[in-house]
Amino acid sequence: MALKSCGADYENLVKLNIYIVRGQNLRKSFEASRKLLANVSKQPIVTVLFVAGLVNPDYLIEIDATAFIPEKTKE
Secondary structure (H helix, E strand, C coil): CHHHHCCCCHHHEEEEEEEEECCCCHHHHHHHHHHHCCCCCCCCEEEEEEECCCCCCCCCEEEEEEECCCCCCCC
16 A cells, blocks of 8 residues: 555555546445545545546546655654
């Protein structure tokens, strides 16, 4: 998982861009992201866009995530 590799988790997410291939079910796609974030205390901003297609034609959805990891302060 990309978040874990840099010391982050779902709590660090601040923005999600969800790209859905035109013709796919918006509700199912959006509900899938909500399930992953159900227990996150501060929900990220979510933008959903319909696109004509993705680079790999077998893919129907792509999620681009932005996370913020606060710098640890020295005590």
